Amino acid sequence: MPIINCHAHTVISDGSDTMLDMAKRASSLGHCALVVTDHNYPTDHNFHTGWRERDVIEENSLSPIPIIVGAEISTPFGDHLLFGKEVLRNWEHYKSLLDRINKDFDLNLWIECFKTYVLAKASLQGMPGWFVRSKVTPMPYAMILCHPRSPAGYYRRFPKEWWDLCHGFEIRNGMQEYDAFDEGKEAVAFFRSMMPGCMELKNSDAHTVDQLTECHNEIPHEITNEAQLYKWLRSGRRDWRLSNHPSHDKLKEFAKKAMEGMNPCPPEYMKVLNDSMEDLLA
Numbered sequence: 001m002p003i004i005n006c007h008a009h010t011v012i013s014d015g016s017d018t019m020l021d022m023a024k025r026a027s028s029l030g031h032c033a034l035v036v037t038d039h040n041y042p043t044d045h046n047f048h049t050g051w052r053e054r055d056v057i058e059e060n061s062l063s064p065i066p067i068i069v070g071a072e073i074s075t076p077f078g079d080h081l082l083f084g085k086e087v088l089r090n091w092e093h094y095k096s097l098l099d100r101i102n103k104d105f106d107l108n109l110w111i112e113c114f115k116t117y118v119l120a121k122a123s124l125q126g127m128p129g130w131f132v133r134s135k136v137t138p139m140p141y142a143m144i145l146c147h148p149r150s151p152a153g154y155y156r157r158f159p160k161e162w163w164d165l166c167h168g169f170e171i172r173n174g175m176q177e178y179d180a181f182d183e184g185k186e187a188v189a190f191f192r193s194m195m196p197g198c199m200e201l202k203n204s205d206a207h208t209v210d211q212l213t214e215c216h217n218e219i220p221h222e223i224t225n226e227a228q229l230y231k232w233l234r235s236g237r238r239d240w241r242l243s244n245h246p247s248h249d250k251l252k253e254f255a256k257k258a259m260e261g262m263n264p265c266p267p268e269y270m271k272v273l274n275d276s277m278e279d280l281l282a
Contacts, residue, residue: 002032003216004223006233007072007081007146007170007203012049013038015207019053020062025209027064032222034065035229037081040073040091047071047088066224072146076102076110077162078155083229084141090118111161119165140226142233144201145169145191147176151183152190160194167237168199174206174214197236 009015010022015038017025023034036054038046050069057063070083073091082088094117102110119141143166148155169191171178178184191198204214223229 001218001220002222003029003218004031004033004035005204005206005212005216006035006070006144006201006229007037007173008035008206008212009038009072010036010050012036012046012053013041013072017209019050019067020057021209022206022212023057023063023065023067025212029212029216031065031212031216032219033068033224033229034063035068035070037070037072040071040095048092051085068223068226068229075114076107077145077158078148079146080166081144081146082141083143083226083233084139085226086139087118087141090139094118108159108161111159111165115165140230142167142230144199144233146203147173147205148178148187148191152187155187155190155194163194166195166198167233168195168201170203170205171200172202172215174204174211195237197238199233199236 005026008022008026010017010019012019015022019034019036022036026034036050038050040046047069050071054067054069057067068083070081071088071091073080073082082091094113097117098110098113101113119139145166145168148169169188171188179188188200202215202217204211204216206212206214219232223232
């Protein structure tokens with residue numbers, strides 16, 4: 001049965017080995033692909049560097065297995081593995097806006113902004129007016145809660161709307177098995193209740209080539225590209241686009257609060273707010 005690890009770091013962030021060295025080691029262990037998830041700090045451009053390095057490796061046929069690039073992002077709801085090229089580009093563009101909203105407003109508002117600007121079809125040119133008049137399809141993405149904390153009480157304070165956006169969690173991270181002790185079992189039960197049908201991953205969180213040996217996931221078929229990874233990670237979950245998409249009134253409330261709270265702010269973000277939110281308030 002094919003195997004894959006969906007959480008690994010390279011020298012692009014805080015890992016010790018290059019992407020090519022990680023790919024060669026993963027191949028020697030029988031992995032069907034290397035999935036790189038470098039942190040979104042110290043710079044949000046880490047995944048751009050990862051895409052460029054991956055492209056050079058593939059163009060020169062240097063890696064024995066395919067390489068898929070995602071990112072580990074830090075949110076008010078813990079660290080998550082995020083996959084999706086366009087979604088990660090949006091994350092980079094709107095990170096400062098999200099940070100400001102997280103500081104000034106509540107978690108529900110942060111979620112609405114994340115859904116509106118990162119996961120849906122929004123861009124720095126502004127959100128088109130049709131957004132509030134039609135059903136919106138999220139861009140291709142998958143999101144996994146990584147190295148969760150326990151006990152479950154830490155997560156119970158988060159709005160249910162956040163869990164609707166997630167596709168799974170790590171039940172094992174490196175040598176840490178979360179269902180092997182009582183507090184961890186309570187957290188696992190909570191995640192399963194909030195994300196029915198979600199993916200439960202055993203990832204190495206490797207920061208060196210040697211750590212790739214710690215654990216992996218058995219999968220029904222080989223994964224060789226991003227689209228196949230999304231499909232597998234999302235396989236047990238329903239999209240939020242219909243039942244959980246915010247209403248017109250909710251977005252208008254969000255727009256008004258965000259515009260009031262973002263003064264003063266960088267010119268590029270003010271342009272986003274003016275172009276996209278004034279249309280909502282009309």
